[in-house]
Amino acid sequence: MAFGKNKIIKMKNYIFRTILLLTLVNSTYGESCFDKLRIHIADAKVSPEFKNFIKNDPDGLYVLQKLTYSSEAIRTDVGVLKFYKNLVSNNIEGLGTTLISKLNDAEIVEFASTYKNFSKIDLEKFVANEEFIDVWKKWKDRNVTSLEDIALYQKVCSLNIRNISFDDFYFKTRHQIKKASNPTKFAPEVFEAWKKGVGHEADIQSVFVKYGLEPKIDYPPCDGIWGIIKKDPPKAGDFFDRFQTNINIDGSYGSVCPSDFSYTLPSRALKENYINIIENSGDYFYFKFKFKSTYTSSLEYREAIPWFGKQGESIQVKLPNKLDDISKQIEIVEKWKLEKGKWVQVLGNAGSDLFSSFTHLKNLPTDAKTFLTAKNWDNVILTKLDGDLANTTLKSAIDAKPQLIDAWEIVSTGSESVRRNTANLEKLNDFISATGMEKPKLISSFGNAKSPQKWVGMKIPESNLDALHDGFKNLPPSKFDAWTPDHKAQRWANHKKGNPDADFNTWSNKYDGNIDKANFANNGVNDYFSTLTGNVVKEKSYTNISINTPDGVQSFTRRLDIVDEDAFKGIEFKEYSSGKVYRSPDIKREYVLDGKLLQDDLLDDIEWIFKGCEPSAPLRTDLEALGITVTLLP
Numbered sequence: 001m002a003f004g005k006n007k008i009i010k011m012k013n014y015i016f017r018t019i020l021l022l023t024l025v026n027s028t029y030g031e032s033c034f035d036k037l038r039i040h041i042a043d044a045k046v047s048p049e050f051k052n053f054i055k056n057d058p059d060g061l062y063v064l065q066k067l068t069y070s071s072e073a074i075r076t077d078v079g080v081l082k083f084y085k086n087l088v089s090n091n092i093e094g095l096g097t098t099l100i101s102k103l104n105d106a107e108i109v110e111f112a113s114t115y116k117n118f119s120k121i122d123l124e125k126f127v128a129n130e131e132f133i134d135v136w137k138k139w140k141d142r143n144v145t146s147l148e149d150i151a152l153y154q155k156v157c158s159l160n161i162r163n164i165s166f167d168d169f170y171f172k173t174r175h176q177i178k179k180a181s182n183p184t185k186f187a188p189e190v191f192e193a194w195k196k197g198v199g200h201e202a203d204i205q206s207v208f209v210k211y212g213l214e215p216k217i218d219y220p221p222c223d224g225i226w227g228i229i230k231k232d233p234p235k236a237g238d239f240f241d242r243f244q245t246n247i248n249i250d251g252s253y254g255s256v257c258p259s260d261f262s263y264t265l266p267s268r269a270l271k272e273n274y275i276n277i278i279e280n281s282g283d284y285f286y287f288k289f290k291f292k293s294t295y296t297s298s299l300e301y302r303e304a305i306p307w308f309g310k311q312g313e314s315i316q317v318k319l320p321n322k323l324d325d326i327s328k329q330i331e332i333v334e335k336w337k338l339e340k341g342k343w344v345q346v347l348g349n350a351g352s353d354l355f356s357s358f359t360h361l362k363n364l365p366t367d368a369k370t371f372l373t374a375k376n377w378d379n380v381i382l383t384k385l386d387g388d389l390a391n392t393t394l395k396s397a398i399d400a401k402p403q404l405i406d407a408w409e410i411v412s413t414g415s416e417s418v419r420r421n422t423a424n425l426e427k428l429n430d431f432i433s434a435t436g437m438e439k440p441k442l443i444s445s446f447g448n449a450k451s452p453q454k455w456v457g458m459k460i461p462e463s464n465l466d467a468l469h470d471g472f473k474n475l476p477p478s479k480f481d482a483w484t485p486d487h488k489a490q491r492w493a494n495h496k497k498g499n500p501d502a503d504f505n506t507w508s509n510k511y512d513g514n515i516d517k518a519n520f521a522n523n524g525v526n527d528y529f530s531t532l533t534g535n536v537v538k539e540k541s542y543t544n545i546s547i548n549t550p551d552g553v554q555s556f557t558r559r560l561d562i563v564d565e566d567a568f569k570g571i572e573f574k575e576y577s578s579g580k581v582y583r584s585p586d587i588k589r590e591y592v593l594d595g596k597l598l599q600d601d602l603l604d605d606i607e608w609i610f611k612g613c614e615p616s617a618p619l620r621t622d623l624e625a626l627g628i629t630v631t632l633l634p
Contacts, residue, residue: 049078059085066096073105083112090120095127102133111136114145122147129154143184152188161195162227169194173221181212190221198226201306216308225302229315233298234291239333240317241288248375249287249332250324256301256315257288286343288334295329297321328403332370347373358382360389364399371402375409384412388420397422404429410442414452424456434461437505445509454483458512462504465489490586497582524575524611525561528633535566545596558593560606568604570597576613583619591619595626607631 054060063084067075074080087096099108111133115123125147126132135154136145144153156166169191170177180186186207193203205215234240242254300318323330335347347370355361355369361382364372377385385408389395398404407428411419418424431437449455460468468489488511496502529538540563544555562571572590574581581587597603607629608615614632615623623630 047076047078050076050081053078053081057085059089066093070100070108071105074108077109077112079116080109080112083116086116086118087123090123092120092123092127095123098127098130098133102130103137107137110140114140142187149184152185156188156191159191159195162197163229164222164227166191169222172223176208176213176218176221179213179218186211194221194226198303204305220305220307222305223302223318224305224307225316226305227302229301229303231298231300233296236293237290239288239290241286241334242323243284243286245284247283247285248324249289249327249330250322252319252322254289254317254319254323256317284338286334286336286338287332289323289330289332292329292331295326327371331367332373335373355382358386360395361386364389365402368398368402368405371405375405381409381412388416391420393422394420394425397425401429406432406439410439410446411452411456413447418452418456421456424453427456427459431459431461434463435505435508437509441505441509445512449512451483455512458483458485458488458508460485460488462492462508465492469493491576494576494582494584494587497584525573528571528573528609528611529562532562532564534564536562536564538562540570542593542597542602545593545600547592547596556589556593558590558597560594563603570594570603570606572606572608573611574608574613574615575611579613580616581610581613581619582616583622587619588622591623591626591628594628598627605629609633 054064057063060081063081064075066084067080084093084096087093099111103111115126131154132147132150135150135157138157139150139153144150159166161169164172166188170187173187173190176190177183177187189211190204190207193200193207196203201220204221208215208218239257240254241257242249242251244251297320302316302318304314304316319326332347334345336343336345338344355364355372361369361372372385385405388408389398398408404422404425407425408419410428411424428442432439432442446452446455465485465488468485469492472486472489488508491511492504492507495507525538529536539559539561541557541559543557545558546553546555560570561573563569564571572594591608594606598606606627608623609631611633614620615630620630
């Protein structure tokens with residue numbers, strides 16, 4: 001092979017530099033460092049770009065030697081090597097040591113990629129102020145990379161103003177920041193304006209306008225507050241209130257409500273107030289409430305920023321929960337509704353008047369009346385509940401546990417025997433508590449049920465179904481009657497087998513909604529059986545079938561849906577509303593026993609019919625491997 005003169009010279013120079021540097025490294029740092037460098041250069045796995053850099057750049061090996069004790073990912077990243085070459089040539093190698101101590105490998109690569117072409121003056125700023133690296137590390141994902149922006153964030157990121165850090169401020173202002181024309185510069189600039197405090201809302205609004213936000217439309221920064229006054233749990237006797245458009249109390253905000261006054265709407269600086277509501281013919285509600293002794297979480301007390309042309313400055317509170325999630329831990333003492341421009345009291349000192357015309361509702365305890373008032377039901381449903389409360393057992397149950405009214409509402413369209421049954425209501429209440437299932441979905445599902453009492457009986461939490469299945473999954477295969485607890489447990493286990501992430505509430509509602517709608521299992525078999533001729537029988541059992549189990553050889557009974565005794569043929573009929581039949585443990589036991597029936601010549605043929613569903617791929621493979629015929633029917 002012939003080499004040109006220039007190539008020979010380059011090779012000689014490369015070999016000379018390599019030998020010289022490796023000799024220097026060996027004498028200075030010892031054989032360990034020498035061996036590492038030699039191995040890295042010779043390693044065939046490194047990229048050609050890396051080898052070319054080491055080979056052709058006069059400082060290549062020197063830079064690599066500076067990174068010997070960093071990770072392989074750093075040592076072999078050419079971008080990082082070139083960045084370090086820039087540090088070396090500018091004689092600011094101390095920055096490299098700082099980076100290695102503060103950043104992980106991926107961050108070093110990103111830092112090098114961002115700043116590899118920076119001048120010596122700019123790079124020295126990172127040495128003069130090591131906090132710049134910390135700021136870059138924390139805020140780089142929000143495009144804080146220029147030295148100007150880093151300096152802005154470094155100025156504010158350690159501040160804590162009126163019990164709110166810049167991090168807190170950024171989070172509470174995240175929606176406005178995202179909307180700004182330049183989010184990176186908007187965040188520290190609006191913080192500086194907000195930092196000035198009460199009386200400087202005009203400065204904040206100027207920053208909003210500068211970055212394309214509209215103070216008349218966009219909410220103020222920092223959740224609309226000047227800061228956090230304190231964080232304390234509510235005290236006994238403290239009252240709070242809130243305005244809202246929803247009929248039932250919700251949301252996470254309110255205002256303190258001293259005994260001698262209530263903060264006006266303008267002082268709350270709400271974007272939406274009752275004037276807008278009147279103009280749009282909507283509803284508006286006012287709630288005054290207090291916390292029960294069971295509520296111990298702290299509230300944030302804050303002062304509202306004047307905004308939307310309102311005076312602000314009310315003392316508001318922010319809850320760590322939504323009011324509708326803790327309804328059992330609050331007591332509504334007043335509720336008002338805006339009707340035709342006038343406020344009408346719905347609940348309060350004369351709250352009992354709301355039910356004064358009802359025989360039994362008027363005698364409910366205060367907690368139950370409060371619970372019922374929040375529902376804002378019309379007289380039709382109130383009259384039905386009043387009639388049901390003539391049942392003293394039901395009345396006593398609701399007196400003691402007002403939330404049973406929710407359960408009653410779910411079955412209110414059912415018969416008296418269903419809705420006046422306190423066991424039904426307790427079962428539904430326990431189910432809701434265990435699953436968190438949404439009430440509207442339960443109401444809809446109950447409305448579709450052909451057998452309401454069965455529907456209630458199937459309200460079994462997932463953990464209870466799993467326990468049921470655990471109790472029989474290792475027993476001989478059984479054909480459970482449709483829409484019984486065992487049947488539901490078996491179907492849920494099968495569905496979960498093929499859908500590990502399945503949502504129990506969705507599946508349960510669908511299963512319960514189909515109760516007695518078509519009686520899939522029985523009707524499907526009956527319809528198919530009616531098409532057969534000859535000596536065919538239904539539900540024939542074969543006893544004392546011995547198979548191997550983890551506990552040794554055991555004898556079981558196998559019951560098939562249909563048997564043609566002249567043809568020695570058995571038929572297993574599957575009709576699953578879920579659309580798929582999976583290889584669950586109980587299904588597996590069935591086909592293992594079927595295989596044994598064929599092996600022992602008790603039957604010549606076994607067919608599994610899937611109507612409106614299909615076997616999973618593993619199940620079909622196992623069935624066909626045993627010689628079982630698979631038939632799909634629409």
